[in-house]
Amino acid sequence: MAGRKQFDVDRALDQVMTLFWQRGYAETSLEHIVSATGLGKGSLYGTFGGKAELFRRSLDRYADTYGRQYEAALSGRPTPALAIQAFFDVVLARIADPRLPGGCLIALSAMAAPTLDDGNRDRVSALLEHQRQRVQAALDAFTPDAAELALFVVSTNQALAVMDRAGASAEQLASVASVAVRAVEASTSAAG
Amino acid sequence: MAGRKQFDVDRALDQVMTLFWQRGYAETSLEHIVSATGLGKGSLYGTFGGKAELFRRSLDRYADTYGRQYEAALSGRPTPALAIQAFFDVVLARIADPRLPGGCLIALSAMAAPTLDDGNRDRVSALLEHQRQRVQAALDAFTPDAAELALFVVSTNQALAVMDRAGASAEQLASVASVAVRAVEASTSAAG
DNA sequence: TCCATGTTGGTCCAGTCAGTCCAACATAGT
DNA sequence: ACTATGTTGGACTGACTGGACCAACATGGA
Numbered sequence: 001m002a003g004r005k006q007f008d009v010d011r012a013l014d015q016v017m018t019l020f021w022q023r024g025y026a027e028t029s030l031e032h033i034v035s036a037t038g039l040g041k042g043s044l045y046g047t048f049g050g051k052a053e054l055f056r057r058s059l060d061r062y063a064d065t066y067g068r069q070y071e072a073a074l075s076g077r078p079t080p081a082l083a084i085q086a087f088f089d090v091v092l093a094r095i096a097d098p099r100l101p102g103g104c105l106i107a108l109s110a111m112a113a114p115t116l117d118d119g120n121r122d123r124v125s126a127l128l129e130h131q132r133q134r135v136q137a138a139l140d141a142f143t144p145d146a147a148e149l150a151l152f153v154v155s156t157n158q159a160l161a162v163m164d165r166a167g168a169s170a171e172q173l174a175s176v177a178s179v180a181v182r183a184v185e186a187s188t189s190a191a192g
Numbered sequence: 193m194a195g196r197k198q199f200d201v202d203r204a205l206d207q208v209m210t211l212f213w214q215r216g217y218a219e220t221s222l223e224h225i226v227s228a229t230g231l232g233k234g235s236l237y238g239t240f241g242g243k244a245e246l247f248r249r250s251l252d253r254y255a256d257t258y259g260r261q262y263e264a265a266l267s268g269r270p271t272p273a274l275a276i277q278a279f280f281d282v283v284l285a286r287i288a289d290p291r292l293p294g295g296c297l298i299a300l301s302a303m304a305a306p307t308l309d310d311g312n313r314d315r316v317s318a319l320l321e322h323q324r325q326r327v328q329a330a331l332d333a334f335t336p337d338a339a340e341l342a343l344f345v346v347s348t349n350q351a352l353a354v355m356d357r358a359g360a361s362a363e364q365l366a367s368v369a370s371v372a373v374r375a376v377e378a379s380t381s382a383a384g
Numbered sequence: 385t386c387c388a389t390g391t392t393g394g395t396c397c398a399g400t401c402a403g404t405c406c407a408a409c410a411t412a413g414t
Numbered sequence: 415a416c417t418a419t420g421t422t423g424g425a426c427t428g429a430c431t432g433g434a435c436c437a438a439c440a441t442g443g444a
Contacts, residue, residue, distance in 0.1 A: 026218035027307040040423030110358035111303045115219040125359045152371040159351035166302035167317045172343055179344040183375035232393030
């Protein structure tokens with residue numbers, strides 16, 4: 001194989017992911033991507049394919065990056081409430097990081113689902129379902145209502161993304177998360 | 193005034209609102225709007241102004257239409273839990289209506305905030321804050337924690353919009369709402 | 385009746401879009 | 415050193431975008 005890649009593929013993907021995360025699929029042009037990565041169109045098309053494929057790779061990279069963090073937060077907690085609080089802390093910390101766009105790429109993409117191609121729409125649903133299963137697995141040991149609670153927790157996560165985008169403060173977002181944690185606590189200590 | 197309007201402005205606005213609600217701001221072209229309303233560009237520009245103004249009018253019409261429904265649902269309920277359940281029932285019924293797009297125009301627009309013009313971005317925040325105040329007013333009589341709970345309820349409302357767009361079933365959405373209602377119930381009967 | 389005023393729908397325009405193509409280049413194996 | 419192979423970034427294309435414009439039209443008042 002002669003002629004090696006002149007750029008770091010993962011680094012470029014991070015830049016593209018951030019761009020989609022900030023502006024959404026429709027409002028991110030190839031010109032934005034070219035400008036953010038410093039690459040030419042030939043390199044982008046040769047390495048990643050078209051815009052839709054570039055988006056799919058961004059979704060996967062996002063899910064992988066933050067999926068690990070969620071996984072770590074959920075595991076090894078003594079109570080369901082502490083696990084869910086740690087889960088929300090991941091989101092709250094990410095939202096508070098000024099180097100990253102607001103909200104959540106998955107939530108953003110779910111909203112755009114009707115105008116995404118079938119492949120990307122399905123991918124978004126699958127990633128969200130995977131997230132639900134992750135939370136449910138962490139709750140299963142504590143309560144028989146894990147399925148319902150897991151869906152509620154994942155939904156609240158999406159809510160935080162919307163509220164952040166709408167301009168809510170860090171305190172407000174933490175408050176929403178804490179109400180949700182108390183709901184999980186009440187559910188698991190009373191009925192479970 | 194000679195030369196009267198040949199079309200029903202509110203009817204046209206409903207069609208435009210539905211289009212934005214389905215596809216979002218960026219993915220809705222003037223061509224879509226012309227085609228959906230059957231009007232010419234001259235009529236649209238003469239009556240509403242440009243695309244951004246058309247979007248603003250759609251936001252306001254949306255907020256007005258469903259704001260009345262939320263208001264009615266919240267008022268005159270004997271307990272906070274019943275008020276919030278009725279509130280969520282408005283969203284759930286709207287989502288279940290096959291004639292309307294999924295999710296919520298406000299939530300959709302909040303997600304697109306970074307790429308909206310200042311006027312529309314501020315409008316979205318204002319409408320969401322108005323919604324929060326509406327819920328808080330309904331809860332104020334019952335509990336001292338109304339501010340925090342109202343924010344939680346409005347957030348859950350946004351969560352339902354995201355989950356619907358992601359393909360969640362009516363049962364799943366109802367389940368999320370019921371967990372939230374129980375959280376309100378526990379908060380207001382225990383601490384209040 | 386006739387004209388001033390507002391409406392209508394189509395045409396046109398400059399800019400932007402995603403995607404294709406290719407000539408110049410850099411490398412690895414021989 | 416030479417060449418086959420893969421990479422690169424810019425030039426180009428046809429389609430589409432939001433918006434400006436306007437000639438034909440419809441109406442209400444004088």
